[in-house]
Amino acid sequence: MNMIEVNGLTKRYGNVLALSAVSFSVAEGELFGLIGPDGAGKTTLFRLLATLLNADEGTATVNGFDVVKDYKSIRNCVGYMPGKFSLYPDLSVKENVDFFAALFGVTLEENYDLIAPIYKQIEPFKDRRAGKLSGGMKQKLALCCALIHKPKVLFLDEPTTGVDAVSRSEFWDMLSNLKQKGITMLVSTPYMDEASRCDRIALCNEGKILCIDAPANLTKNFDTPLYALAADDMFALLNAVRSIPNMGDVYPFGEFHHLFSHSELDCGKVSDELSKKGCNNLTIKKIEPTIEDVFIKLMNNE
Amino acid sequence: MNGFASFVKKETLHIFRDFRTMMIVLLIPIVLMVLFGFAISTEVNNVDVAVVAPNRGDEVSKAVSRLQHNPYFTFKGFINADEIDHTLRSGNAMAVAVFDNDFNKKSALAKDAKAKPTVQIVLDAADVNTASSSAIYLQSVLTENAMSKQTLFNTHLLYNPQLKSAYNFVPGIMGLIFILICAMMTSVSIVREKESGTMEVLLVSPVKPIHIIFAKMIPYFLMSSFNLLTILLLAKYLLDIPMIGGISGIVIISLLYLILSLSFGLLISTLADKQFTALLISAVVMMVPIMMFSGMLFPIENLPLVLRPVSAIVPARWYIDAVRKMMIEGLPLMAVANDFLILLGMTVVLLGVSLKKFNDKLE
């Protein structure tokens, strides 16, 4: 049985189409990523699955329960961490945990083994007000609170947004541990580099799912020749590449520019041409795509 | 600890953690009571009175001596009739009592006699409130003895013979404060959770929405009950309001009014999705009608005819009316059964509507 099953969910806010006929399924124990920028419809999707909103069209089930008919049953078996910092800043760490435990009729001790690896990290600050914690700590506390009742499914809406790279990476380590314990997770993120931490991902943009697959398959099936270019003056290089007709699209990509070429290139020839345009110290090489390259290509295909 | 109790505990913690707001809420009633009770009072106090009495017989002397011994008036001496205008203009006196020539003689006559003793009272009416109060009180002081015989000054000042304005303000303040604290605080506290996103988590949890609501109401209910206690204590010991009808009736109807106010707050929280909106609705929808239509500032009878029905739907109107009757006239709860039933009906309707509107979804 699939833990989450989504069929053609559509949601409008007035004239704005937030979610447009979205379908996918998540197997039990899977770590599934929804990856896309703001406005992709990720939060709306979470709210529909967490039974906070009703869809205009389409159906969905979580743990076999229909999100409309059996919403009360769903609420008993999911943990939900909304996008905003959803704790009480004026209560201490311990008070927050105790409150959420009581909310689900459990105690911290009952499910301690599940949350212990995370809780131990924040336990030294248990008397500190949640509002005074750093971003990474808040995130851990919120995860503890979402896990306290041992949910079967965890919905995490952009848990790593605005958090620094180290805390983000630690957070994904925690999710991997939870996966070992059999919890199904649906996680959204705007950071493409986090895609590889998921079993499967859905790339989404403007209310639509662009594609669904395992991260490795997405990069493997990328069929556009992709080149990385660098030179002393990166901005001049960008303009130089664009001035050559029929090269394809070129984007800054950190250390290198990525060229989505229309055809296989003769690197030496291109290098000569760019040197003539005044680019010094040129590097050009064929590379494997990242998820972000895949995303850009899919966006351009739309 | 079960879910509900921990919910109440959490709400209580919120209140205590925001110490400044808590202190403001607890101090507002005290400040208002003291302000209205003393500073802005329109009560008759230290009114300077001059007397014109061409013939100073026994009756005139008696009247003047009553004036001299009354703590609220200061007798400024006798003047001539042609000095009245000057005396008032110069501010030497605020009121002048003019006894007619035959005051003594007429006072001695039988009460069915045609010729009656008359006293003309001339007042500086720049301060209308004080002037009108003084006029009435002055009449009653001057004619105290003659009351049995005279019909001319038959002024009825039944319940608040000293016209102490603080008496009238106390129910008004109560009507205002409770709805402000209960409705504003509850609505803001619920809407704050909507804003911060915690409401989403609460709704997704198996806890019943009704528990969320009642857990929010209880601490504010207790806080307002504490305010009720302070107000009653201040009324009794600071403002010396006798409350001869007993306090239990006032407490019972006040507690009902608290629940009504809390329901109001709940209703607002279902309409607003920002704290600021909640505050604005509380202020505009509640403050203004209470001030204008509840009889707190102006008697309802003074309202234009078209606006009078509006006052009927303002709960504070019925509450203030009932508390006025019980606190000042000393009537028992049974005597204000009408007000009580109206408030009860309003509470049931408000609570019902807001519970229905407070759903467990986000839209």
Place this chain on the structure above:
Amino acid sequence: MNEPIIHVENLCKKFDDFTAVNQISFDVSRGEIFGFLGANGAGKTTAMRMLCGLSFPTSGMGTVAGFNIRTEGEKIKSHIGYMSQRFSLYDDLTVFENMKLYAGIYGLSRQQTLQSIDEKLEQLQFASEKNTLVGALPLGWKQKVAFSVATLHRPEIVFLDEPTGGVDPITRRQFWELIYNAAANGTTIFVTTHYMDEAEYCSRVSIMVDGKIEALDSPKKLKEQFSVQSMDEVFRTLARRAKRTE
């Protein structure tokens, strides 16, 4: 001009007994894209506020665009541009109205205003949308318009606080092209970001840990110094050293 546009010496900011910024010193040259990185709570925002004249340093000194951050905060404000992720534009005004508003705030003449706005709209290729309400634009466009607004008065330096958070990958790149373009025209860029690939776009990068600058160099040299392949790894190595949790 060789004089650095930002010069900071031993800058400190304390809140009670908590030292948010601890003795930082650095220079930023004109025309640089300077990446200002650090983990949450490392003191980035506090330092940036002091540089923008919004907060008063506890000790140390600094100049921005030639003005003393202690005594000439008001002058600094008129010589810099500022854009943050949170507050950028008024949703209920059109693109054109927002631009005009900020031109007015920075005291541009009528002619300068219209000329600058035309230039910016052309650069963004956005002239057709100039009467669209900002609230109706996608986030990526908002951020691009916000950047144009922040550079409307041709400031010598622009401070960008996480300008690309939550923006789609294509728009994020278009945004960086705007930055490149501004830098090529001589504007200094001072930028914070959580995307480590964006650190690679910078001429030089500083990394703050626990209130101190622990590393400052070009991305290339930093990677050599730490013998790693990416800025991400440089950042992680440094941020793991952080002791404080606040």
